[in-house]
Amino acid sequence: MNNIITSVAINGFKGFGDPTKISFEKLTVLAGANSVGKSSIIQALLLSRMTIGEGKKNISAKKIPLNKNYLLALGDTRQITTKKQINFDFTLQSEESFNLNYDVPIESNYISYNNLKSLVDKFNNCLASPDFHYLNAERIGPRPLHENTVFTLPNVGCQGEFAIQLLVDGLTFQTSPFKNFDKIIHTDKSSRDDLSTQSDLWMQFIIPDISITANRINEINRSTAKYNQHTPPNVGFGISYILPIIVSGLIAKEGSMFIVENPEAHLHPFGQSRIGQFLAMVAASGVQVIVETHSEHVINGMRLAAAKGFISHNDVLINFLSKDEETNKINVTAIEVDDSGDLTDFPPGFFDQSAQDLVQLTRIRRQKI
Numbered sequence: 294m295n296n297i298i299t300s301v302a303i304n305g306f307k308g309f310g311d312p313t314k315i316s317f318e319k320l321t322v323l324a325g326a327n328s329v330g331k332s333s334i335i336q337a338l339l340l341s342r343m344t345i346g347e348g349k350k351n352i353s354a355k356k357i358p359l360n361k362n363y364l365l366a367l368g369d370t371r372q373i374t375t376k377k378q379i380n381f382d383f384t385l386q387s388e389e390s391f392n393l394n395y396d397v398p399i400e401s402n403y404i405s406y407n408n409l410k411s412l413v414d415k416f417n418n419c420l421a422s423p424d425f426h427y428l429n430a431e432r433i434g435p436r437p438l439h440e441n442t443v444f445t446l447p448n449v450g451c452q453g454e455f456a457i458q459l460l461v462d463g464l465t466f467q468t469s470p471f472k473n474f475d476k477i478i479h480t481d482k483s484s485r486d487d488l489s490t491q492s493d494l495w496m497q498f499i500i501p502d503i504s505i506t507a508n509r510i511n512e513i514n515r516s517t518a519k520y521n522q523h524t525p526p527n528v529g530f531g532i533s534y535i536l537p538i539i540v541s542g543l544i545a546k547e548g549s550m551f552i553v554e555n556p557e558a559h560l561h562p563f564g565q566s567r568i569g570q571f572l573a574m575v576a577a578s579g580v581q582v583i584v585e586t587h588s589e590h591v592i593n594g595m596r597l598a599a600a601k602g603f604i605s606h607n608d609v610l611i612n613f614l615s616k617d618e619e620t621n622k623i624n625v626t627a628i629e630v631d632d633s634g635d636l637t638d639f640p641p642g643f644f645d646q647s648a649q650d651l652v653q654l655t656r657i658r659r660q661k662i
Contacts, residue, residue, distance in 0.1 A: 303315065370397050427552045453534070556591060573595045610627060
């Protein structure tokens with residue numbers, strides 16, 4: 294898989310006023326406090342994908358909207374930069390590179406690119422793949438009915454809105470995308486490799502004893518689902534938030550990209566750890582996976598997957614973002630995982646709040662004695 298992105302240098306976009314390099318691996322985590330640039334990195338990737346897509350459709354096109362595809366709502370150019378240009382410099386595992394250089398009109402809801410014509414042929418990478426998956430942090434909650442659509446390629450949508458339809462359609466995998474997955478989940482080798490069955494197995498891995506029944510209501514062209522024969526509003530948000538991640542991970546093809554924000558939302562810590570393991574195994578199957586998370590449990594699940602050998606520890610990278618209190622500059626610390634699942638660095642602020650709280654609780658107890 295030599296078409297994965299290995300780095301992007303962002304310059305002039307939102308909090309990245311100075312050139313800042315972010316490294317990527319097959320499985321990349323973006324971690325850190327609120328408002329330190331994690332979402333900005335994902336937005337830069339989404340804008341770049343939009344640019345590539347527009348360029349392939351119309352090489353003379355110039356404008357890239359800030360508030361259109363992938364639920365982007367960046368406002369106008371005043372909200373994203375104080376400079377006249379924005380630059381995204383990419384490198385690939387094949388050692389190729391390409392640059393997206395945007396002009397920034399004043400108080401506009403679009404930016405313009407000016408160098409695409411000479412670069413379109415270089416866009417042979419997972420960010421440019423027709424098979425691309427992005428799940429926003431705000432996913433569809435419990436719904437009695439789900440709209441149906443017509444797919445060019447199967448996709449759950451940016452909020453998971455089409456996950457139920459895909460289960461109803463009963464997508465069958467011509468060649469199994471699971472690879473090592475069956476060693477983790479199902480010992481029953483007779484299990485079918487259709488999407489509905491496999492989604493059930495993976496959901497049970499994360500939320501034990503769950504079962505999903507999906508159906509189509511042809512009269513109104515809608516899909517519906519029950520969970521353990523309960524209607525969606527009676528089972529809470531956790532199931533409806535996690536299902537699109539499972540479906541996306543199963544249908545993503547080798548050489549594609551899967552970006553997911555806050556996979557831990559509405560999940561018990563047990564499920565958070567398990568979804569971390571699942572995402573690690575998706576990455577091991579040949580999909581470049583990028584995860585924004587605030588969950589130590591998700592990261593620990595990925596570390597477990599590396600320690601168990603379900604993914605090479607060399608293929609896992611955690612980018613911890615923080616801000617310099619004096620300069621307000623974003624700092625990126627790249628943290629690797631060794632073959633025992635240990636981290637190569639543990640910078641201040643990196644999931645150390647539990648330890649800090651325990652220290653304070655200990656002091657309070659001592660004061661009360």
